[in-house]
Amino acid sequence: MRFIEVVDLLGTIAFAVSGALAAFDKRLDPFGIIIIAFVTAAGGGTLRDILLGVYPVSWMTNMNLVYTILICVVITFIFRSFLLKLRTTLFLFDTIGIGFYTVVGLEMGLIAGLHPIICVTLGCITACFGGVIRDILVNEIPVIFRKNIYATACLLGGGAYFIMRKLGVPEGLNFPVAAAIVITIRLLAVYFKIGLPNVYKKVDREE
Amino acid sequence: MRFIEVVDLLGTIAFAVSGALAAFDKRLDPFGIIIIAFVTAAGGGTLRDILLGVYPVSWMTNMNLVYTILICVVITFIFRSFLLKLRTTLFLFDTIGIGFYTVVGLEMGLIAGLHPIICVTLGCITACFGGVIRDILVNEIPVIFRKNIYATACLLGGGAYFIMRKLGVPEGLNFPVAAAIVITIRLLAVYFKIGLPNVYKKVDREE
Amino acid sequence: MRFIEVVDLLGTIAFAVSGALAAFDKRLDPFGIIIIAFVTAAGGGTLRDILLGVYPVSWMTNMNLVYTILICVVITFIFRSFLLKLRTTLFLFDTIGIGFYTVVGLEMGLIAGLHPIICVTLGCITACFGGVIRDILVNEIPVIFRKNIYATACLLGGGAYFIMRKLGVPEGLNFPVAAAIVITIRLLAVYFKIGLPNVYKKVDREE
Numbered sequence: 001m002r003f004i005e006v007v008d009l010l011g012t013i014a015f016a017v018s019g020a021l022a023a024f025d026k027r028l029d030p031f032g033i034i035i036i037a038f039v040t041a042a043g044g045g046t047l048r049d050i051l052l053g054v055y056p057v058s059w060m061t062n063m064n065l066v067y068t069i070l071i072c073v074v075i076t077f078i079f080r081s082f083l084l085k086l087r088t089t090l091f092l093f094d095t096i097g098i099g100f101y102t103v104v105g106l107e108m109g110l111i112a113g114l115h116p117i118i119c120v121t122l123g124c125i126t127a128c129f130g131g132v133i134r135d136i137l138v139n140e141i142p143v144i145f146r147k148n149i150y151a152t153a154c155l156l157g158g159g160a161y162f163i164m165r166k167l168g169v170p171e172g173l174n175f176p177v178a179a180a181i182v183i184t185i186r187l188l189a190v191y192f193k194i195g196l197p198n199v200y201k202k203v204d205r206e207e
Numbered sequence: 208m209r210f211i212e213v214v215d216l217l218g219t220i221a222f223a224v225s226g227a228l229a230a231f232d233k234r235l236d237p238f239g240i241i242i243i244a245f246v247t248a249a250g251g252g253t254l255r256d257i258l259l260g261v262y263p264v265s266w267m268t269n270m271n272l273v274y275t276i277l278i279c280v281v282i283t284f285i286f287r288s289f290l291l292k293l294r295t296t297l298f299l300f301d302t303i304g305i306g307f308y309t310v311v312g313l314e315m316g317l318i319a320g321l322h323p324i325i326c327v328t329l330g331c332i333t334a335c336f337g338g339v340i341r342d343i344l345v346n347e348i349p350v351i352f353r354k355n356i357y358a359t360a361c362l363l364g365g366g367a368y369f370i371m372r373k374l375g376v377p378e379g380l381n382f383p384v385a386a387a388i389v390i391t392i393r394l395l396a397v398y399f400k401i402g403l404p405n406v407y408k409k410v411d412r413e414e
Numbered sequence: 415m416r417f418i419e420v421v422d423l424l425g426t427i428a429f430a431v432s433g434a435l436a437a438f439d440k441r442l443d444p445f446g447i448i449i450i451a452f453v454t455a456a457g458g459g460t461l462r463d464i465l466l467g468v469y470p471v472s473w474m475t476n477m478n479l480v481y482t483i484l485i486c487v488v489i490t491f492i493f494r495s496f497l498l499k500l501r502t503t504l505f506l507f508d509t510i511g512i513g514f515y516t517v518v519g520l521e522m523g524l525i526a527g528l529h530p531i532i533c534v535t536l537g538c539i540t541a542c543f544g545g546v547i548r549d550i551l552v553n554e555i556p557v558i559f560r561k562n563i564y565a566t567a568c569l570l571g572g573g574a575y576f577i578m579r580k581l582g583v584p585e586g587l588n589f590p591v592a593a594a595i596v597i598t599i600r601l602l603a604v605y606f607k608i609g610l611p612n613v614y615k616k617v618d619r620e621e
Binding site: 051112136144 | 242264267273
């Protein structure tokens with residue numbers, strides 16, 4: 001559990017910064033910024049805990065996580081003019097976050113003894129739903145439906161974990177490699193502008 | 208429980224097809240289609256399980272449900288050009304889904320020993336909230352607030368169940384009749400364009 | 415617990431009326447009005463119960479709460495033309511609601527033995543998230559992100575509770591004073607048009 005706690009912390013930092021930057025971008029007030037940073041960092045894990053029935057949900061008894069998010073918001077606030085200039089910063093932190101969180105969610109599913117497909121799904125939920133709830137709250141189309149590889153990267157990284165496991169790769173190597181695969185796929189996909197294949201011919205949209 | 212499992216499966220198929228069709232309609236990518244199909248089919252039941260405290264939520268330990276949804280997405284995909292031509296297909300599958308899911312949710316409430324009003328509410332939640340979450344994710348006005356009989360059909364079917372029960376109708380007959388009532392009311396309401404009564408006179412909208 | 419039950423009831427009434435008025439304002443059908451009133455009154459407490467793992471969530475085994483909400487909807491409906499004329503009525507009921515609910519949520523956190531920061535957060539969630547879910551359902555920007563003191567009032571009231579507690583103020587006095595502080599701060603903030611400080615200089619919005 002030691003390694004996974006470090007990964008969880010890194011994911012929390014990445015997502016709290018990413019959430020705070022998104023909230024600055026939307027010009028929310030200080031309180032709104034804290035909420036969005038918190039939801040982005042803790043939302044996916046909260047949904048995972050609720051689905052698994054882990055109570056009380058992790059951030060409730062983990063003050064370190066709460067303080068980490070608050071400190072991230074303050075630091076992001078101080079360096080915001082610097083961070084906002086770098087158009088790619090928000091994207092980078094978000095990508096690092098989904099890589100780490102996919103592994104954390106997957107690990108939780110393994111501990112609960114669930115089927116590999118469900119474990120990978122939990123990884124995706126942990127990684128993606130903080131961002132989804134954030135987008136719903138600020139009234140944007142959720143990140144997973146925008147036209148690029150996002151949840152798909154989590155799926156592939158999660159799948160790679162189980163293949164490596166079958167091949168006998170030790171856990172200590174397996175988890176960081178799976179996180180690296182998620183991050184690499186998303187980075188490459190955005191760099192080379194790879195999206196998922198379009199499955200539609202011209203069909204009139206009907207409601 | 209045997210009968211209710213069959214009903215649950217039929218509802219899952221109907222909603223997975225309905226969700227996949229809605230996602231095609233919105234031109235989501237393949238991954239988005241799977242998510243929307245899954246949320247539409249499993250969302251209402253997941254919320255019901257969360258509210259009841261049934262853990263882990265049903266789809267987590269029920270791989271058949273997961274496979275059923277995936278197969279439905281593939282089949283819907285193959286026949287999509289055919290299905291999309293039939294404007295009424297999406298509506299029909301959705302209507303069959305709410306009929307079956309109302310009964311499943313109601314049954315779960317009965318097993319938990321809850322008050323009839325709460326049981327009917329759970330039936331409505333099971334039937335309607337998959338669609339509500341789907342609509343929130345694709346940024347539409349949730350289905351229950353569009354101007355037609357939807358949740359009302361679930362309410363009436365759920366109410367009919369308890370009346371039939373009081374009258375001594377056996378369970379085996381009671382459940383399918385309640386589902387049929389939900390489906391019939393919705394079909395008739397749409398066919399004859401019956402909406403709920405408008406309760407407003409001209410009043411200026413104030414914010 | 416006696417006092418907290420009265421406070422809970424008052425908050426429920428205030429929020430049910432506030433929700434029903436908001437639904438009238440949106441011209442929803444009768445069923446939609448009941449759903450919105452219910453979600454506004456019970457949504458925050460439901461999320462709190464889910465996060466804490468209190469099952470089944472409170473309204474499921476509390477028919478008095480269900481009947482209270484239904485009666486409030488009917489009474490609000492009868493007097494709607496009168497209530498809608500008073501532009502401030504919706505605001506007043508909403509404000510009274512957040513005051514009472516902040517105290518109820520905080521109390522639940524104390525009973526669960528959680529950290530003061532988490533208790534205050536639970537107070538905010540209980541008070542604010544019914545309104546947030548209501549706003550998401552009717553497709554508005556959630557109330558906590560509109561530019562005025564809202565959740566901040568809950569935070570300050572919750573903080574005041576713990577300061578008074580440290581100072582040895584008895585519980586029976588502490589709770590009503592904390593609720594009064596929340597209500598007073600929000601009333602004063604709106605009356606004097608006080609918002610949270612704007613933390614932005616001119617920065618181009620980037621997506």
